[in-house]
Amino acid sequence: MSGEKSNKKLLKVTAKDRHRQNLLSYLAVWENVWPKTVAGLAEIVDVKPETIRFHFSPAEIQGIYSDGLELRKKNSFQQRKSVYDSMLKEAENGNTTAQNNFLDRTEGKITDKHEITGKDGGPIEHVGMDMSGLKQAMGKKE
Numbered sequence: 621m622s623g624e625k626s627n628k629k630l631l632k633v634t635a636k637d638r639h640r641q642n643l644l645s646y647l648a649v650w651e652n653v654w655p656k657t658v659a660g661l662a663e664i665v666d667v668k669p670e671t672i673r674f675h676f677s678p679a680e681i682q683g684i685y686s687d688g689l690e691l692r693k694k695n696s697f698q699q700r701k702s703v704y705d706s707m708l709k710e711a712e713n714g715n716t717t718a719q720n721n722f723l724d725r726t727e728g729k730i731t732d733k734h735e736i737t738g739k740d741g742g743p744i745e746h747v748g749m750d751m752s753g754l755k756q757a758m759g760k761k762e
Contacts (some may be wrong), residue, residue, distance in 0.1 A: 636675040639672070640676075642665045643664055643665060643684050644684065644691060647685075647692060648688060648694075648695050649692070707725070708722055
């Protein structure tokens with residue numbers, strides 16, 4: 621370079637950033653135990669629970685859980701493949717429950733449609749009540 625100063629600014633990495641990155645790295649791994657509490661999250665990054673609560677709001681903690689779950693799902697290909705292979709083997713052997721489950725999981729479950737009608741297939745009757753009827757039903761005077 622010709623001695624010119626770089627226009628790039630260095631990003632300051634905070635403790636909060638490090639904790640978030642370390643938590644997400646841990647949560648993304650399928651084999652790791654899923655922490656159910658703030659204390660569990662704190663243990664992962666080797667801090668006290670108060671430190672997690674200091675750095676993250678409840679909404680941010682929920683966001684870490686959500687992001688970690690999405691990462692874990694993306695990283696669970698081998699585990700899901702193993703389950704699907706077992707289901708496919710059972711389905712090919714004639715197990716109709718396995719056939720249905722395999723198709724539901726790979727093709728999407730077919731929704732059941734239920735139509736609800738009134739008496740003799742007619743419309744459903746709605747009985748309305750005005751305020752006087754409501755007060756009467758509650759035993760109050762108008």
